[in-house]
Amino acid sequence: MKRKLGISIYPDHSDFASDKAYIKKASEFGFSRIFMSLLEITGEKKEVIAKYQKLTKLAKELNYEVILDVSPTIFNLLGISYDDLSFFAELGVDGLRLDDGFDGKKEALLSYNPQGLIIELNMSNDVAYVDNILTYQANKPFIYGCHNFYPQKGTGLPYDFFVKCSQRFKRNNLHTAAFISSQSGKIGPWSVNDGLPTLEEDRNLPVEVQAKKMFATGLIDDVIIGNSYASDGELKRLSLIDRYQTELKIDFVSDINEVEHDIALNNQHVRRGDINEQVIRSTEVRKKYHSFSNSPHDNEIEFQKGDVVIGNNGFGKYKNELQIVLKPHKDNRKNLVGHINTDELLLLPFIKSWSKFKFVC
Incomplete structure (x- = not known):
């Protein structure tokens, strides 16, 4: 699978002008995926649509793939049914990352949504979750996997566990993603932000070394900077790495x-x-x-x-x-x-x- 670099945006913790500048800058450096959080929204449904549409419109003009992080709480808060994902299509996103899972049958059914949205699963649990979903004949091209990130120092995944979790998805030929941490980014979804990596042992490494390692595992297709905003220097160094062989x-x-x-x-x-x-x-x-x-x-x-x-x-x-x-x-x-x-x-x-x-x- 073609490998991509991505950034993360937290619209409820930032301002549009800064997000816009960051999205444009990252695009110039060859980034083509955006992880956007909808876990901590405030405001009415119309306000949410207006705020997120502005960002997704810009992102799509720059050929980004946009995945929105959602949870059951958000569905309830906005009065959205899992049987009708048109709200998210209206936002202009390409897919939804399900922060929490269901029974397997539900996820499989969601992968056939008429809007053609990608359904991205949480990869950071070493259980037969994805195998169960695929047993229900899920629409595999629309099933992705993405690891968690960990804002609190000391709580990221250990490497061996990361490998076991990732192999569950890779052996099924599913598209995968994981997070690395900028050493300059201060914005994340929560008040605690000691960086936002998937792997604990990589938390304080230069961002390009984290990415090289992720790609070198052969288990991760998309590497996403978890916190924002990464510095111009970090974006440039990431843009220069070889995503397909160890450099x-x-x-x-x-x-x-x-x-x-x-x-x-x-x-x-x-x-x-x-x-x-x-x-x-x-x-x-x-x-x-x-x-x-x-x-x-x-x-x-x-x-x-x-x-x-x-x-x-x-x-x-x-x-x-x-x-x-x-x-x-x-x-x-x-x-x-x-x-x-x-x-x-x-x-x-x-x-x-x-x-x-x-x-x-």
């Missing part, structure tokens, strides 16, 4: 030569299929650069995890093979050419047998 930020050593620089940055790297525990090997590049000389430098040290090394002239047929160090070792037939950014070392386990990867600086 590692590298800091080069001062003595790197032109050949090594070219090997690292200007090639598609593939981890050799017969993996080992000491290094990640990119072996195809040595064939391309077999005729290029590579004098030894920075080769008398113990290489550490995250170091990037390339075989020098003393390495025979392995000259100009690129490797990422996983376990400390010494080998003077290899030159140290750079280091993976410390924040991105967590991405290395996602580079598996035959995985594609690349470097950026």
Whole structure:
């Protein structure tokens, strides 16, 4: 499935002018999905329609997909029936995220709504919820999944649990989404806002590292910034990441030569299929650069995890093979050419047998 970047908007905690500017800015950086909360609305039904229509009209003009977060309380408050979703079609949204679930039969029936609205399910529960819904012959192209976010520090999902929950949706080939947290965004749905990530361990990471990890899992199609407003710098950094292969930020050593620089940055790297525990090997590049000389430098040290090394002239047929160090070792037939950014070392386990990867600086 095509992968997207998204932003979140909280119309009852912000003003239209600021939301409008943010939506436009994010669009310029290639964002194409909006999560919009309807959980904390105030005012009459007509006022709600007017407020949200202005935002969705703008979003649709900029080709966003807009999913509205709703709950049974909102249906009751606005006097809306689950059997008639025309109110939401009138708002101009593409789908509804059901913050709470029903019995499976109801969700399956909702997926056939005549308005053609997407029905997005809560992914953050390791129960047979989605399997039950699909048992009732749900309209699968209109069933999405989206994780929760967690405003309170210490309450986000642990990684292993996140994987189990996500696999329930992915094995059914359903579209999935999860949240990452801006380090500058202050607006969310509730008064407590320690960031709005899905994964607790990623709460304080740079936003682009969070996104790289989400995409690297292979379990998430859309990555959404949970809090608003992300800074222009965060939006730009997110716009530059590769959504389909692991991309590692590298800091080069001062003595790197032109050949090594070219090997690292200007090639598609593939981890050799017969993996080992000491290094990640990119072996195809040595064939391309077999005729290029590579004098030894920075080769008398113990290489550490995250170091990037390339075989020098003393390495025979392995000259100009690129490797990422996983376990400390010494080998003077290899030159140290750079280091993976410390924040991105967590991405290395996602580079598996035959995985594609690349470097950026």
